[in-house]
Amino acid sequence: MADLILTTFDWVPETPRGFVRDLRVRWALEEAGWSYRVESVPFRARDAEHFSHQPFGQVPWLTDGDISIFESGAILLHLAERSDVLMPDDPRARSEVIEWLFAALNSVEMASLPWSLYRFTGDTEETPGREMLDKFLDTRLQHLEAVLAGREWLAGAFSVADILMADVLRLVERFDGLANYPACRGYVARATVRPSFVKAHSDQMAHFAAAD
Amino acid sequence: MADLILTTFDWVPETPRGFVRDLRVRWALEEAGWSYRVESVPFRARDAEHFSHQPFGQVPWLTDGDISIFESGAILLHLAERSDVLMPDDPRARSEVIEWLFAALNSVEMASLPWSLYRFTGDTEETPGREMLDKFLDTRLQHLEAVLAGREWLAGAFSVADILMADVLRLVERFDGLANYPACRGYVARATVRPSFVKAHSDQMAHFAAAD
Structure with a gap:
């Protein structure tokens, strides 16, 4: 390089x-x-x-x-x-890494970052908009939980997709948002012990x- | 294909x-x-x-x-x-399209989608969390406005980055969120008249x- x-x-x-x-x-x-x-x-x-x-x-x-x-x-x-x-050459495996890379940013972080911003402000008021955002994140995490319950990494071997997804989930965990998602927590733990x-x-x- | x-x-x-x-x-x-x-x-x-x-x-x-x-x-x-x-072959131009493609999803839509979800619910209550989210979108749009004031498309010629960015902005415009951003509105108009x-x-x- x-x-x-x-x-x-x-x-x-x-x-x-x-x-x-x-x-x-x-x-x-x-x-x-x-x-x-x-x-x-x-x-x-x-x-x-x-x-x-x-x-x-x-x-x-x-x-x-x-x-x-x-x-x-x-x-x-x-x-x-x-x-x-960081990403295999094989077209099919490569495509899988790329879709999960986008999923980390656009399906999970798009729901989790607003949720975290809320927590940063200390705002605790329950309004319809806020409930909508909480539900948005919960739904995404429920689906991700089902995926991670069945695999070690998102797309076969460890890849850039895992770097992004684990980093996105770390910020949710910081505010205790993974309490109901043991597979997500285990995944973050696996990723963050890597040297x-x-x-x-x-x-x-x-x-x-x-x-x- | x-x-x-x-x-x-x-x-x-x-x-x-x-x-x-x-x-x-x-x-x-x-x-x-x-x-x-x-x-x-x-x-x-x-x-x-x-x-x-x-x-x-x-x-x-x-x-x-x-x-x-x-x-x-x-x-x-x-x-x-x-x-x-959809994207030029030249490495430098290609890289520019790709960064703007991610910017549409992870810098703008990550701020605009939560903002739109709020409007979908009809929630009008001003809470600190909600103000934070409104400010999040406004800051992003201010910077994007400065970019779009100076160019027709995000990365030289029209590309996939413009498809994503224009589609992201369309949803903001639907809820009148581009009122203060004439360059963003002009950009959406340019993109959406394409056959x-x-x-x-x-x-x-x-x-x-x-x-x-």
Whole structure:
């Protein structure tokens, strides 16, 4: 691989530490065994250069030679296309990994992130809209539970799809949202004991702690 | 292309008609100029066969020869890899389409779908959680507005990324959420006058109407 540079914030508040999305990229890079450099952009003052790489003012982005990529899903797919540790070559197996990669982001995280944002605010009021969102997540988790009860990883061997899905579920677990889903909890536990996750997580924590 | 079969529900209630996600696939197939067949599964009784194709009990899925794919994002990427009308071959341009394809789903729809679910319920109560979700969508749309003010399509020529982003924004517009975002509205208007969208939309409406 060419020179890989992962860009993240220089600092974030305590709460999101361990959950900033550069973790997904670090994790994938560790699994693939590729070296990379980490660069930082200011969390507080996001300039035009930042928006030219990440139009929503978020992180991370990855530069791979002359290509700069934002969106953790796009970055992981880019890496996976270059590593059979992250995604197999066989067309059918590859297609399975890709559908689960999208499912993590668009079927599960689309329900779980709003749910988590609610918990971040400490809002406890029961309104029809909120009940709808709670039910949205519960339904998705019920179906995912049925899938994970029968398999170790989403698409055969461990893949980028598992990096995304496990990272999405970690944030639900943080707010106790997996209490009724033992197969989901077991899956998160299996994923997060992997040495690549442990290293990625501890590197992220150290990166933000260094800026305190 | 081999025999392409798009599976959707046999029927849905009035409200989601015109917005069921098979529309994204129809639209892409029309743009690519590929013929396909549409098959139906019951909306009311979702059986094990359904879940074997779509583990969340949703639609659509696409079968392409012996490969069955769920998740509209994964389906559109699968088609785009086979058509330079949907995505260019050049690595850099391809990467740009893919990052915007993910941005549509994971940066914009992740904020807009919860917002729309709220409106579906008719809930008008202002709670801290709800304000957080409203702000989440507004911030994303402000950044997207800045992008769309300067370009016709997201990644150079029209691509699958525009099919997803325009379809995501259509649902926001339905609930008047683009009132402050003229560039987003103009973009949706540009996308939805395309003959392929018009045909896809009218085919979906006819499909569900036939089951009434």
